[in-house]
Amino acid sequence: MAIDRDLKSAIAVTRLGLGAKDGEIAAAHDDPEGYLIAQIRPEGAEQPQANAPTAAERFNEFRAYQQERQAAKQAGDVKTDPVKMAARMLRDDTGVDFLARVRLAAGTDAGFRERWALFWANHFTVSANKLVTATVVGPFEQEAIRPHVFGRFEDLLVASSSHPAMLLYLDQAQSIGPNSIAAQFQARTGKHVGLNENLAREIMELHTVGVDAGYSQADVTEFARAMTGWSISGLREPDAGRFTFRDRAHEPGARTIMGRRYAEGGEGQARAVMKDLAASPHTAHHLAVKIARHFVADDPPPTLVARLQRAYVDTNGQLGAVAKTLITSPEAWNPTAAKFKTPYEFLVSSWRAAGVLPQDIAAIAPVMNAMGQKAFSAPSPKGWPEEKEVWCAPDAVIKRMGWSEAFAAKAVGDRDPAQLAANALGARLSPLVAKTIARAETRPEGLSILLMSPEFQRR
Amino acid sequence: MTREDVACQAISPRLSRRQALWGGLGLGITVQFMGARAYADSQGALAQKKLVVIVCRGGLDGLSLSPPVGDANYGALRGAIAIPGFGEVGGALKLDDTFGLHPAMGATHALAVKGQARIVPAVATPDRERSHFEAQDVLESGASVVYGTSSGWLNRALEAMGPAGKVKAISVGPTAPLILRGPIEAASWSPGGAAGGDPRLPGILGDLYAHDPLLGPALASGMATQAMAKIAVADVAQSEAAMTDSQVNAGGATLAPVLRQGLPQARKLGATLAAFMTQPDGKQVAAVSIDGFDTHANQGATQGQLALRLAYVDAFLDGLASGLGPSWNNTVVVLATEFGRTARVNGTAGTDHGTASTALVLGGALKKGGIVGDWPTLAQARLFENRDTAPTLDMRGLFKGVLRDHMGVERAKLDTQVFPGSAGVAPADGVVA
Numbered sequence: 001m002a003i004d005r006d007l008k009s010a011i012a013v014t015r016l017g018l019g020a021k022d023g024e025i026a027a028a029h030d031d032p033e034g035y036l037i038a039q040i041r042p043e044g045a046e047q048p049q050a051n052a053p054t055a056a057e058r059f060n061e062f063r064a065y066q067q068e069r070q071a072a073k074q075a076g077d078v079k080t081d082p083v084k085m086a087a088r089m090l091r092d093d094t095g096v097d098f099l100a101r102v103r104l105a106a107g108t109d110a111g112f113r114e115r116w117a118l119f120w121a122n123h124f125t126v127s128a129n130k131l132v133t134a135t136v137v138g139p140f141e142q143e144a145i146r147p148h149v150f151g152r153f154e155d156l157l158v159a160s161s162s163h164p165a166m167l168l169y170l171d172q173a174q175s176i177g178p179n180s181i182a183a184q185f186q187a188r189t190g191k192h193v194g195l196n197e198n199l200a201r202e203i204m205e206l207h208t209v210g211v212d213a214g215y216s217q218a219d220v221t222e223f224a225r226a227m228t229g230w231s232i233s234g235l236r237e238p239d240a241g242r243f244t245f246r247d248r249a250h251e252p253g254a255r256t257i258m259g260r261r262y263a264e265g266g267e268g269q270a271r272a273v274m275k276d277l278a279a280s281p282h283t284a285h286h287l288a289v290k291i292a293r294h295f296v297a298d299d300p301p302p303t304l305v306a307r308l309q310r311a312y313v314d315t316n317g318q319l320g321a322v323a324k325t326l327i328t329s330p331e332a333w334n335p336t337a338a339k340f341k342t343p344y345e346f347l348v349s350s351w352r353a354a355g356v357l358p359q360d361i362a363a364i365a366p367v368m369n370a371m372g373q374k375a376f377s378a379p380s381p382k383g384w385p386e387e388k389e390v391w392c393a394p395d396a397v398i399k400r401m402g403w404s405e406a407f408a409a410k411a412v413g414d415r416d417p418a419q420l421a422a423n424a425l426g427a428r429l430s431p432l433v434a435k436t437i438a439r440a441e442t443r444p445e446g447l448s449i450l451l452m453s454p455e456f457q458r459r
Numbered sequence: 460m461t462r463e464d465v466a467c468q469a470i471s472p473r474l475s476r477r478q479a480l481w482g483g484l485g486l487g488i489t490v491q492f493m494g495a496r497a498y499a500d501s502q503g504a505l506a507q508k509k510l511v512v513i514v515c516r517g518g519l520d521g522l523s524l525s526p527p528v529g530d531a532n533y534g535a536l537r538g539a540i541a542i543p544g545f546g547e548v549g550g551a552l553k554l555d556d557t558f559g560l561h562p563a564m565g566a567t568h569a570l571a572v573k574g575q576a577r578i579v580p581a582v583a584t585p586d587r588e589r590s591h592f593e594a595q596d597v598l599e600s601g602a603s604v605v606y607g608t609s610s611g612w613l614n615r616a617l618e619a620m621g622p623a624g625k626v627k628a629i630s631v632g633p634t635a636p637l638i639l640r641g642p643i644e645a646a647s648w649s650p651g652g653a654a655g656g657d658p659r660l661p662g663i664l665g666d667l668y669a670h671d672p673l674l675g676p677a678l679a680s681g682m683a684t685q686a687m688a689k690i691a692v693a694d695v696a697q698s699e700a701a702m703t704d705s706q707v708n709a710g711g712a713t714l715a716p717v718l719r720q721g722l723p724q725a726r727k728l729g730a731t732l733a734a735f736m737t738q739p740d741g742k743q744v745a746a747v748s749i750d751g752f753d754t755h756a757n758q759g760a761t762q763g764q765l766a767l768r769l770a771y772v773d774a775f776l777d778g779l780a781s782g783l784g785p786s787w788n789n790t791v792v793v794l795a796t797e798f799g800r801t802a803r804v805n806g807t808a809g810t811d812h813g814t815a816s817t818a819l820v821l822g823g824a825l826k827k828g829g830i831v832g833d834w835p836t837l838a839q840a841r842l843f844e845n846r847d848t849a850p851t852l853d854m855r856g857l858f859k860g861v862l863r864d865h866m867g868v869e870r871a872k873l874d875t876q877v878f879p880g881s882a883g884v885a886p887a888d889g890v891v892a
Contacts, residue, residue: 388673393634394679395649395684396633401660433667440663444657445660449664453667454668
C-alpha cells in the first residue's frame with residue numbers, strides 16, 4: 001500500500017526511531033527512508049559516555065570491595081554492611097550509566113541508530129540483576145555492542161561472548177574442562193571443578209541458531225567444552241578484569257557440534273564454532289524474526305522476515321545491510337501501529353516529545369521499576385519481552401497515567417499541548433485525540449492526554 | 460470509588476446467594492441426582508474457593524526445596540551444596556523419613572506439620588528441552604508443545620468456571636504473566652504509587668480508549684483494582700500495627716540478619732494479596748511470579764543465594780496464609796517451576812538445567828497426606844538421562860487435579876480446553892480434601 005510522505009515521515013521517526021523531537025518529522029519529510037538510511041554508519045552507535053569507566057575497572061573495584069568485605073568480616077567489623085555497600089555502589093555506578101543512556105536516547109538526532117543499538121543490547125542481554133554484573137551493563141554495551149551494531153554479526157557475537165560481563169553473567173568464566181590440566185590439579189587437592197554449560201547453551205538458543213535449530217544436549221555440552229578457558233584475568237594478573245584465555249582450563253581434544261568437527265585449537269576452537277553458528281541459515285532466520293518483531297509487529301509479517309533473512313545470508317551477516325533492508329521493506333511502513341511501547345520507549349519518546357533531557361536518576365529509577373522494566377535489569381538472558389500483552393497490564397497502564405500527569409505538570413510550561421501533539425505524532429495524530437487535547441482544561445492535562453493517547457502509546 | 464461504594468457492592472454477592480437459594484428450591488429434583496458436592500458447587504460454594512498459582516522462574520532446584528536427605532544417593536550427588544540431614548545444624552526440616560524442607564522454609568514447614576502443605580517431589584511439564592523460555596511457555600500456556608497456544612491455562616480455566624467475570628483473577632507484578640493472559644480479563648497490581656491528582660483524566664482516557672481493545676479493558680481493570688488496593692493496603696497496615704516485631708521479622712531464621720531484610724516486604728506482599736482476595740467481591744484466583752532461581756554457580760546450601768530466595772518464598776507464603784485468615788480453609792496454593800536442576804552438583808558449586816523438580820501445594824483445603832506422586836529415587840539407574848530427577852507426574856495432572864477437586868472444573872473441559880490434547884493425562888487424585 002502506498003502511503004503519503006506525511007504519514008511515512010511520522011512512521012519513520014516514531015516507529016523506527018525513538019519518537020519525534022520538535023521538527024524531526026518535518027526533517028524526515030522529503031525522504032523518510034533516506035533520513036533513516038543516513039543514520040547507518042560503519043563505526044556503530046554513539047557512546048552514551050565519553051571517557052566512561054571500563055568494565056575492567058568496574059570489575060576490579062568490585063573484587064577489591066569483596067576482599068575488603070572479607071577482611072572486615074575477619075576483623076569482626078560488624079558495622080560494614082555488605083548489602084548496603086553493594087547497594088550504594090550499584091546505585092551510583094549503574095545510575096550514572098543508565099542516566100547517560102537515557103539522555104542519549106532523549107536527545108539524539110539519530111533515533112533509528114540508537115533503537116538499532118538498543119535492539120542488539122537486548123539481544124545480547126547482560127543483566128544487572130546479578131550482583132557480579134550489576135555495575136558493568138553500561139560498559140558492556142559501550143565496549144562489546146555499540147561499536148559493532150552495523151558491522152558483521154560474527155564480530156558482534158565474538159565481542160559479546162568474550163566480554164567479561166557476559167562471561168560472568170552466564171557463568172562461563174569459571175567453567176573448567178573436566179580433563180584439563182587445571183581440573184587434574186584441583187582433583188589432587190580434593191576439589192571438584194568442572195563444566196558450566198550456561199553460556200554455551202544461551203549462545204545457541206538465544207544469540208544464534210535458536211532453539212528450533214535441531215541441536216541436542218550433547219551439542220550444548222560439546223560447545224561448553226570448546227568454550228572452556230574463555231575467562232577473565234584476576235586482580236593480580238596482567239590485564240586484570242579483561243578477557244583471557246586459560247589454556248590450563250581448556251578441555252583438550254576435538255569437538256563435534258551440530259555435525260561438524262572442530263579440531264583442537266585452544267581459544268580458536270570456540271571461535272571456529274561461533275563462525276559457523278553466525279553463518280548458519282538458522283541464525284539468519286532467528287535474527288530476522290527478532291528484528292521484524294521488534295521493529296514492526298509482535299507477530300511479524302513472513303514476507304518481511306524472508307527479506308531480512310535473505311539480506312543476512314547474501315551479505316554474510318552484514319548488519320548495516322540488514323538495517324537498510326528493514327528500512328526499504330514495505331512491511332515496515334504499515335500504517336497500523338502494531339507495537340505497544342515498552343516503558344523505556346514510552347519514557348524516551350515522552351522526553352523527546354516534550355523536549356526534556358532527564359536530569360535525575362533518582363527520579364527515573366523508581367518509575368522504571370514501577371512500570372516493570374528496572375534499569376539494566378532484564379529478567380533473564382532472553383532480555384526484555386516484546387509482546388504488547390506483557391506491557392499493557394492494567395497496573396502498568398495506571399502507572400503510566402500517574403507518571404504522565406506528574407511529568408506533564410513539570411514539563412509543559414507555557415507551551416501549547418496541541419502543537420506538542422502535532423510535533424510528536426504528525427500525520428499519526430487522530431482527529432479524536434487532537435480534539436480531546438484541544439478541549440483539555442489545563443496545559444498539563446493536555447500533555448497528559450497526548451502521552452496516554454492510543455497512538456502515542458504505540459508506534 | 461470510595462470505601463462506602465465498595466461496602467455497598469458487598470451486598471450484591473449476598474443477594475445473589477439468596478437468589479441462588481430460591482433457584483435451588485425450584486431445581487430440587489435435579490439436585491438429588493447431582494450429589495452433595497455438585498449441589499454445593501452449583502449453589503455458590505465455588506464463590507468461596509480461592510486458588511493461588513506461584514511460578515518460580517529460572518528452574519527451582521527441587522532437591523534443595525525439599526531435599527531427600529534420606530535418599531541414599533543424595534549426599535554424594537550433591538557434595539558441598541547438600542542440605543544437612545534432620546537434626547543436624549542447618550539441617551532439613553523433616554517431612555517424612557526421606558524428605559525434608561529447606562531450613563529457610565520454616566513457616567511452610569509449620570503448615571506441613573498441620574497437613575496444610577505437601578510436596579510433589581518429581582513433577583515436570585511435558586517439555587524436555589531444558590530451555591528456560593520453552594519450559595516456562597509450556598508451564599504457563601498449558602499446551603503439550605512449546606508455543607502451542609498464546610493464552611495461559613489459568614485464564615482458560617477461568618473461562619471453564621463460568622461466564623466472564625464470574626470468577627475474578629489478579630496477577631501480582633507490573634507485567635502480565637502468560638499464565639493469566641487470554642480472553643478473560645484479569646486484573647494486575649503491584650506495590651507502588653497510584654495515579655496522580657487529575658480526577659478527570661481517567662474518564663477522558665476511558666472515552667479515548669472506548670474502541671481500543673488493549674488499552675480500554677486495561678485502564679478499566681486498573682482503576683477498579685486501584686480502589687481495592689486502597690482498602691487492601693489499609694487492612695494490611697492495620698494488622699501489621701497489631702503485630703510484634705518478631706512476628707513481622709519471622710522467617711529465614713537460619714539466615715544472617717543482613718540477608719533477612721527483604722523478608723518483611725515479602726510477607727507484606729503476601730498479606731496484601733490476601734487482602735485483595737478477602738475483600739467483598741474480591742479476587743478468587745491469583746497468579747504470582749517469583750524469579751531468581753537459576754543457580755548455575757555458588758547456589759549455597761543452608762545459607763547462600765538459593766536459601767535467600769526460598770526464605771523470600773516462605774515469607775510470602777506466610778503472609779498470604781495468615782492474611783487469608785478463615786479463608787485459608789477454602790484456599791489451595793500451587794507453587795511450580797519450569798524445570799528442576801541436575802542431580803549432581805556442577806563444576807561451579809551450582810546446578811545446571813534439569814528435568815523434574817518439586818512443586819508445593821498448600822492450603823487449608825488440602826487433603827492430608829504424604830508426598831504427591833511417586834519418588835523415583837536418585838539411584839543412578841533411575842536418573843533421567845543419567846543427569847536429572849526423573850519425572851513421575853505430569854505437571855498438567857497436578858494442575859488438573861486441583862482445578863477439578865477445588866474449583867469444580869469438569870474433566871472434559873480440562874482435557875480439551877484448559878490443557879488442550881491432554882486427555883491421556885489424568886488429574887492427580889487426593890490432593891484436595
